[in-house]
Amino acid sequence: MSGTHTGPPSSSGDPSTGELVSQLSAEVSRLVRDELRMAQLEVSGKAKKMGIGAGMFGAAGLLALYGVGVLIATAVLALALALDAWLAALIVAVVLLLAAGIAALLGKSKVSEASPPVPSQAIGNVREDVDAVRHPGMHH
Incomplete structure (x- = not known):
């Protein structure tokens, strides 16, 4: 049985303080990684929505510009009824x-x-x- 246990002998087989700290560190590290992964997914999802929204605003602006162009053409056609x-x-x-x-x-x-x-x-x-x-x- 010698050489299998590296820490101080414990009577009840509980993990040593070093092992507990190591486990805690691993858990915190895993939690931070999971949170960062979730935050990255959330941000990328919001970025896609913002990109789609910006594209829609761009399309709205372009359509409004075309609408102004048609209004200008309407003014020309209306004046053309009375003038050359x-x-x-x-x-x-x-x-x-x-x-x-x-x-x-x-x-x-x-x-x-x-x-x-x-x-x-x-x-x-x-x-x-x-x-x-x-x-x-x-x-x-």
């Missing part, structure tokens, strides 16, 4: 280009209001803090 077809198309094109120009000017003014994208208030506060640290006796 080329003149109706020209009028609608000019109106669309004017609308695009106005949108571009409004967008440019919003961008120039926001630029430069530097937190000037925060920079001023930091400068005041640095000055206060350099000259502790002086208050602004």
Whole structure:
């Protein structure tokens, strides 16, 4: 019977503390692996749904763009009832280009209001803090 038992002799055959720690470590490791596997499956399932949803949004945007195109064609055809077809198309094109120009000017003014994208208030506060640290006796 010698050489079969490596730990200290135990009277009741219970596992040693080292064996218990080893078993606990193996169980925790297995649980973590199982949880990670389940999380990976859940995330990949959600990613597929998000991909399908994004594709549907893209299709909706494309269909809306086609709808706007048909509305523009309808405006041209309606004007063509009273004017020549080329003149109706020209009028609608000019109106669309004017609308695009106005949108571009409004967008440019919003961008120039926001630029430069530097937190000037925060920079001023930091400068005041640095000055206060350099000259502790002086208050602004």
